[in-house]
Structure formats: structure tokens, C-alpha cells
Amino acid sequence: MIEARHLRVLRAVARTGSFSAAARELGCTQPAVSQQMKALEQSAGTPLIIRAGREMRLTEAGQALVRHAAGILAGLTAAEEEVAAIAGLRAGRVRLVSFPSGSSTLVPTALAAMRAAHPGTAVSLDEAEPPRSIEMLRGGDCEIALAFRYPEVPGADPAAESEWDDLVVRPVLSDRLVGLVPEEHRLADEAKAGFAELAEEPWIAGCPRCRRHLVTVCERAGFTPRIDFATDDYPAVIGLVGAGLGVAALPELALASVRPKGARTIRLEPVVQREIVALTLPDLAQVPAVAAMLDQLAAAGRR
Amino acid sequence: MIEARHLRVLRAVARTGSFSAAARELGCTQPAVSQQMKALEQSAGTPLIIRAGREMRLTEAGQALVRHAAGILAGLTAAEEEVAAIAGLRAGRVRLVSFPSGSSTLVPTALAAMRAAHPGTAVSLDEAEPPRSIEMLRGGDCEIALAFRYPEVPGADPAAESEWDDLVVRPVLSDRLVGLVPEEHRLADEAKAGFAELAEEPWIAGCPRCRRHLVTVCERAGFTPRIDFATDDYPAVIGLVGAGLGVAALPELALASVRPKGARTIRLEPVVQREIVALTLPDLAQVPAVAAMLDQLAAAGRR
DNA sequence: GCTCGCCCCAAGTGGTGCTTATGCTTAAGA
DNA sequence: TCTTAAGCATAAGCACCACTTGGGGCGAGC
Numbered sequence: 001m002i003e004a005r006h007l008r009v010l011r012a013v014a015r016t017g018s019f020s021a022a023a024r025e026l027g028c029t030q031p032a033v034s035q036q037m038k039a040l041e042q043s044a045g046t047p048l049i050i051r052a053g054r055e056m057r058l059t060e061a062g063q064a065l066v067r068h069a070a071g072i073l074a075g076l077t078a079a080e081e082e083v084a085a086i087a088g089l090r091a092g093r094v095r096l097v098s099f100p101s102g103s104s105t106l107v108p109t110a111l112a113a114m115r116a117a118h119p120g121t122a123v124s125l126d127e128a129e130p131p132r133s134i135e136m137l138r139g140g141d142c143e144i145a146l147a148f149r150y151p152e153v154p155g156a157d158p159a160a161e162s163e164w165d166d167l168v169v170r171p172v173l174s175d176r177l178v179g180l181v182p183e184e185h186r187l188a189d190e191a192k193a194g195f196a197e198l199a200e201e202p203w204i205a206g207c208p209r210c211r212r213h214l215v216t217v218c219e220r221a222g223f224t225p226r227i228d229f230a231t232d233d234y235p236a237v238i239g240l241v242g243a244g245l246g247v248a249a250l251p252e253l254a255l256a257s258v259r260p261k262g263a264r265t266i267r268l269e270p271v272v273q274r275e276i277v278a279l280t281l282p283d284l285a286q287v288p289a290v291a292a293m294l295d296q297l298a299a300a301g302r303r
Numbered sequence: 304m305i306e307a308r309h310l311r312v313l314r315a316v317a318r319t320g321s322f323s324a325a326a327r328e329l330g331c332t333q334p335a336v337s338q339q340m341k342a343l344e345q346s347a348g349t350p351l352i353i354r355a356g357r358e359m360r361l362t363e364a365g366q367a368l369v370r371h372a373a374g375i376l377a378g379l380t381a382a383e384e385e386v387a388a389i390a391g392l393r394a395g396r397v398r399l400v401s402f403p404s405g406s407s408t409l410v411p412t413a414l415a416a417m418r419a420a421h422p423g424t425a426v427s428l429d430e431a432e433p434p435r436s437i438e439m440l441r442g443g444d445c446e447i448a449l450a451f452r453y454p455e456v457p458g459a460d461p462a463a464e465s466e467w468d469d470l471v472v473r474p475v476l477s478d479r480l481v482g483l484v485p486e487e488h489r490l491a492d493e494a495k496a497g498f499a500e501l502a503e504e505p506w507i508a509g510c511p512r513c514r515r516h517l518v519t520v521c522e523r524a525g526f527t528p529r530i531d532f533a534t535d536d537y538p539a540v541i542g543l544v545g546a547g548l549g550v551a552a553l554p555e556l557a558l559a560s561v562r563p564k565g566a567r568t569i570r571l572e573p574v575v576q577r578e579i580v581a582l583t584l585p586d587l588a589q590v591p592a593v594a595a596m597l598d599q600l601a602a603a604g605r606r
Numbered sequence: 607g608c609t610c611g612c613c614c615c616a617a618g619t620g621g622t623g624c625t626t627a628t629g630c631t632t633a634a635g636a
Numbered sequence: 637t638c639t640t641a642a643g644c645a646t647a648a649g650c651a652c653c654a655c656t657t658g659g660g661g662c663g664a665g666c
Binding site: 322323337354 | 612
């Protein structure tokens, strides 16, 4: 088995024409070169250099080996270059999956910052609901999943909590729920309201998880909400409320980039927080591009 | 520094998708694969594989490395192939330099036998006088020099003797000198003659060395030969003798392939032997193709 | 629920590669 | 011709590395 290290030595010897000079070039002592050449000749099974008095000459096998060494060592350094580029964030791809409507403000900021900080990297974006995005993460279809959970409700969804305990969970943002009522609603001009005050209203809910959580919170407030509509699409929720079809409780973030028409936001009591987190596999957290993207998401969350 | 051995392991892991399977394929234990992969990841500076439950997946850096590994390992095995071909005499070039007129019978036989035994090898042939051919050997312009010497005259050419003591000297043939006289010569019908009987004849000499040796031998026989012509070309010598211009003493080998016209050979007393030897450098004697050619020359000499 | 397969971890061991020190050979210069 | 310098080979000493064995945790399939 010929080793690349030996070829490096052989090439240095061939170029300099001397063991000592090769040793200086390689940064080791002359006997080391001597031994490596002997080992190489042994593994080659034939002499590679001939000592004619003072000067060194290559045998035909030696010439053949030097000829191949160029390509082999070039390929090796090319491979090291590429790996170093990926490790040094001058290259690398990250596949990010975000929950629908989570990509409105947070993800664009993070993507822009990532591109600015590491121009060589490429981040692709897909949308998927939290249960599905975790599946994709485990299945190797993405490197980062942006999801959310409601930490204030301990027993609400134990499966979802325990589902993440083998993942790297990076907190991004704590998002509070705000109430949204039609302009003509009796509470529209109030600064805040309790959940119980909305007990009799028709509700417009969000995604299945949000809907489940809404029910839990309302039940803790003493009533079961009557849910007339449910949609993943937050602009649709806002539109429905604006049309006077009901009230809603939705994340502040969902309102950050839109101005609700025909509806008013009010603070809800008690405060309910939704925690947005970025998830990845423990091994992937070590990949430079993934770690960098996690950092950018966390930084975007701090604004 | 990425090592080729590591790439081999990585490729096996990537192909089989399992450390254990890779270990079986490589003929070692599973922890060995584990350690090599860890070492490779350390020298790469970034994770290369991610363990997602049961299955192994490559990171982007890992994929890049596997992609390069194909070319690198292919180059490495190609180099090993070529060296093995040279070492195994399926390839290899030998440059042979022979003294003029030594290539008439000996060299063709040896070349033919070499080609038959090792079809992949290529032997090139040049002609040069012994002092010059040794120079070429030492200067790296050939691998084997076919030369001759007169061992019976110890003090004749001490420089020539000591000139060879650091070379590999392979005896090929002991060639005796025979006399050549015109058909009409008084000794033409004798079986043999002493040198002294030709003391008064005009001589036709060969190359400078042979000429020098002829003078030495004749002086030991009690006379100084009168040399009218001297030429390297043995057919010319034969022609000159055939034309009745003088007598000559020439190696039996020079007469092996030609039938002298107008001249007769007679045995000379005392017997003078010319030793034909093949010379090479000690290191080159280890080169398979050179060693094989030396063998073929020696075998040709035994016929 | 149990067993099997796979991977990681730790400790022991043999081998390998490097270094320093020394001797020999060769080439150049006085 | 003698001296000096440079270069290669060898030997001893030593550190390091890689492989092996044995044990444990974990997930998958019957």
C-alpha cells in the first residue's frame, strides 16, 4: 500500500535531487527522508532511485511514481481545499424548514444576515408543520427545523416535549399571544382583556397545534371556546376577524408585518407565550454552516 | 493531512452504510473503523457523517470527500499497477550500450530472448567504445554497458581494471583470439601458428584497445608488430586480410557470423582470451528489467 | 418484551516513525 | 596530497499511533 506521505517525500527528493534538501523542504531530518524512501521502495517492490556518486537519479519505476504523484497529491489537496471551504463557511448548503407563517419576518432576516456573513453558503427554505418538519429533520430531508411550542402548559402535549429531548433546541424568540377583535367589538377600545371575557364569542383558530393550545388555555380560564373557523393562514384569520366573524388569539409575530384592517389588537390576560425554537440533530449542530445558520436565526430573534 | 487509508475507510463506510460492514470489507474490527473515521473527521476539521438512529448519512463535507476519494484512490492504484508492472517485468525500459561489433551475434540473441521472455519490456541499443560506454553508464545514459577486457594481461591496463571495481561485472563470454591470414599465405594451411611466426608480417589492427593489447602480446612474443591499418570495423579487417594486405588477430566472435573471403583462420599460440562482460551500477542491478537483461546476456554467452 | 445487531468507550499492546548520534563516502579547495 | 565540508546510511532510544479485546448503551425486529 503506497501512502500519500511517501509520494510527497519522493516528489521532494525528485525535485531537489537530494535527501537533505528534501528534508529541509519537508521540515524534518535527513534520516527521516532516508527511511521513508526505503519504506516506499519496499512497498513498491523495486528500487526507485539510484545513487550515482553524488547525484540522485530516478529509476523508471521512480519516474512513473513521480508522474502519478502529481495527480494524486493534487487531488488530495483539492479535497482538503473543498473540505476546508465547507468547514470555513466559504461553502456549504443548509436546508431549512420553517412552520408556515413563521417565515414571514424571522426567516427573511436570518437569511439576509447569513448571506451577508457567509456569501459562499446557500440556504434553501421549505415550509412544513412542526410534526412534519421534525420528521423531515430525522429523515435527513433538512438540517434545521424552525418550530414552536407552548412551554407554559406542561401537560398539554407531553409527546411533543419528549419528542425533542434528543435534539438540539435553540431558542429563537418568545412570542406572546395577542387578542384580535373586530373594530366594532365592545372590547375594541380596551387595552387588555381576560380570556374569560371572550367566553361567549365565536373563535377563529390557527393551525391544529395552536387550536389545541387555545382550547387548553380557555379551559383553564373556565370555558370551552366555540371555534367557528380554523386555518393555518394568519392573514386569513385577520381577514375573518376584520369581517366581524369572530375573535382570535394569535402570535404577535404574525401581526408584525401586517396591519389588520377592521380589527383591533388587545393584550390578553393571562399572558400566553409561544416559544419559537430552531431544531437540529446533535451531529449536525457541529457542521459549520448549520451552526452559523442557527446563530443567525437566534440573532434575528433578538430583534 | 488527509491520508489515503482514511479515504479508503470513508469510501467503504459510505458504500456499505455501516461501520461494521465496512470493517468486514476492510478486514479489521469495527472499533478500528470507528477510530479511523474519528481521526479523519479531526483532520478534516468538520463532521463527515451523521448518525441518525440506525442509518448513517454523509454530511456535505463527507460527500465532497467521497467524491474526491474515487479519483485519488484510482490514481493510487494506477500508480501501484504501473510500478508492479515494471517490477513484474510486464513493463520496463533498458538502455543497452554495446561495443561496436559486439552486437553482431551476442546482442541479437539476448534481445530476442528478452523479448520472448518479457514481451512488455523494451530494450534500446546503442554502440560505444568501452571507455565511452562506462562513462555513459555512470552518467545515467544507459543501464547496461557491454564491454570486454583482457584478464590475462594484468598490468596492461590497470586503469581499466580499477575502473570497474565499483560496478557490477557480469561475465558473458570468454572469446579467444584467432589469426587471420590471406589464402595464399604460407601459413594458410596450417592448423595453428605462434605469434612469433607472424613477426615480419604487416598487421591490421582493430579498435584502440585491441590494438594496444595486440602490441602487448606481440612484445611478449618478442617482436613489435608493424601495423599498417587499424579500424573498428571487423568486416573491414577481414576484407583487408582477404585482399592480402596483411594478417590480423581478431576475436572468434567476430567471425561467427561471417565467412571470410580470401582469408583463412588459424589458431594462435599462445591462446589469448578476451572476456566480454556486461556492466551495470549496483543499484541498477536490483531493477528487475536490468537484472533480466543481464541474465539474457549471460545466457546468450553460454551458447 | 426479548434478543440481536450496531456503535461507542476504555485499556492494553505491538508496531511504526521520528529524533539524535555516529561513521563512511565523495567532491572541492588549499 | 591533505583537509574540509556536505551528504547518505545506520543504530539506538523514544514517543506516538493504530489495532485488538472486553464491556456497555441503544434502537430495531420477532
